[in-house]
Amino acid sequence: MNLLAQIWQSETLRKKVFYxxxxxxxxxxxxxxxxxxVDIDGVREFFTSGENSVFSMYSMLTGGAMEKFSILMxxxxxxxxxxxxxxLMTVVVPKLESLQKEGDAGQKKINFYTRILTxxxxxxxxxxxLYYIGSNIPSVNLGNIYDVLPLMLVITAGTMLLVWLGEQITEKGLGNGISLIIFASIVSNIPTIFSNILGSVGSITGDTGKLIPFxxxxxLVIVLVIxxxxxxxxxxxxxxNYGTGGQSMASNLPIRVLQAGMIPIIFALSLVTFPSVILQMVQPENSPVADFxxxxxNPASSxxxxxxxxxxxxxxxxxxxxSIVFKTEEIAENIQKRGGFIPGYRPGRETAEHLSDVSFRLNLWGGLFLAFVAIIPMVFTLFSGTLTSQDLIVSGSGIIIIVGVVLDLIRRINDQLVTQDYDKLK
Incomplete structure (x- = not known):
């Protein structure tokens, strides 16, 4: 409550929160x-039928936009x-790497290229x-390019509008706008899921067997969040240790356990579900490969x-x-230029090798933890007997996103309050 009072008393912070x-x-x-x-009822029934686990999971991450066939689907x-x-390309392409080192001007050009690629x-x-939906829902007629192209343009424009809204939050609001929009999408599903579970318990023909597993x-979610x-x-x-003017100053270089954040899960889920997505779109008959x-x-398989x-x-x-974003050679070089060293290791190459070894070990445990959190909800639905992926209030990846966004918001608020207190002392 004290934090909320401090936010309310700060005019700048209050405006950012409201914005x-x-x-x-x-x-x-x-x-x-x-x-x-488009036949919205047919699309909603298709995504909530439980037979399209990959797209149903994706719909949850968009806050139900896909099953509504929204302009932000x-x-x-x-x-x-x-x-x-x-x-990743800033490491491979020298021109992009040089742009990254040019500060704000270079970052603006990279952001421009990112929007084009988006x-x-x-x-x-x-x-x-659209091809997948049109081929699976008879009431959705997307048989020719004249039907599909306008929808593609509307959906693409919706995505770019969403990116713009995220950038507005980042520039004028509080926190990272893109992360907050994803956070809002995940959290927006929670009331609906609670309502569906409690509604099924209260109904005469409802499935009351879902309540205890839920x-x-x-x-389990509370444990995973902690x-x-x-x-x-x-x-x-x-x-x-840094030596300046004959004096030694002790400092530290923090290396996080989850250095890559959510990105490994995004890559892994995209790659492992790609064959299922293609299969659902093509729908071959009597194919051993398709059966495998x-x-x-398939995320719904056991x-x-x-x-x-x-x-x-x-x-x-x-x-x-x-390995791409954590450049141990550059870090070791910067430490050496500033007159610093890691006790027990020579500046330069030996320091870089030590940082690589530490990062390697942390990556192993960080990657295994990410996999653990991502898989546990899936395993739970398989062995619960009654719950499906649509009955879960949040997925494993959703837990990591929610925790990351909330912790980032708390840090930003505290930094803003500290900066405000410092300005008062000037």
Whole structure:
């Protein structure tokens, strides 16, 4: 309550909070606007039937925008994919790497390229989703390009509008706008899921067998949230000594356990479910390959192959992403230039190797933890007997996103309050 009082007393912080809430309300209103000319009831029934686990899971991450056939049905997926690819390309393409080092001017150009790539991804992904929906729902007529192209343009424009709303929060509001929109999408599903579960218990023909597993899952979510907070805040502090003017100053270099954040799960889930998505779109008949994919590479399957491949991919992408963004040679060089050293290790190459070893060990535990949190809700639905993925208030990836966004908001608020107190002393 003391923190809320401090936020209210700070005019600047209060305005940022209200502005952020306003943008999020606008976002939720836009989600309710459906693309014209489409059988919304047929689309909603298709996504809630439980037979399309991959797209149903994606619909949950968009706050139900896909099952409403909203103008924002693609969510921020194209922008997230474009941002990750651009971040990886800054290491591979020398021109982008030099732009990254130019400060704000270079970052503006990279953001421009990211938006262009987002448009390309949004067009391609919207076509794939529309093709899939049109081929599975008879009442949705998307038989020719003249029917599909206007919808593709509307959905692409919706994605870019959503990106713009996120940027407005980042510039004028509180926190990272893109993360907050994803956070709002996940949280917006919770009241509906509670209502469905409690409604089924109260009805005469309802499935009362869902209540106990649902309560158990709520307890499991609380445990996972606590573990995720500890893992997110967990870090290895490398001691660093700096010698200036004949005096030694002790400091530390923090390396987080979850260095890659949510990105390994995004990559792994996209890759492991890609065959299922293609299969649902093509729908081949009497194919052994299709049968194997359906049974082993589907989030709704109980196959150990899926969980093993999913876990391996999360750990792999944890190493892959961190190896690109955590440049130990540059860090060691910067420490050496500032007259610093890690006790027990020579400046330069030996320091870089030590940082790489520490990062390697942390990545193993961080990747395994991400895989654990991502898989546990899936395993729970398989062995609960009654719950489906649509009955879960939040997925494993959703837990990591929610915890990360809330912790980031708390940090930003505290920083803003400290800055305000410092300004008063001037």
């Amino acid at each position: 952020t809430i306003l943008i999020l309300v606008v976002y939720r209103i836009l989600v309710q606007i459906s693309v014209p000319g 693609m969510g921020l997926a194209p922008y997230i994919n474009a941002s990750i690819i651009m971040q 448009v390309i991804f949004a067009i391609g992904q919207s076509y794939g989703v 309560v158990v899952f709520l307890a 573990l995720t907070i500890l893992a997110t805040e967990g870090q290895r502090r490398i001691p660093v 994919i359906t049974q082993n590479l 196959s150990p192959y899926f969980f093993a491949i999913y876990t391996a991919l999360i750990v792999f992408f944890s190493y892959f992403y961190v």
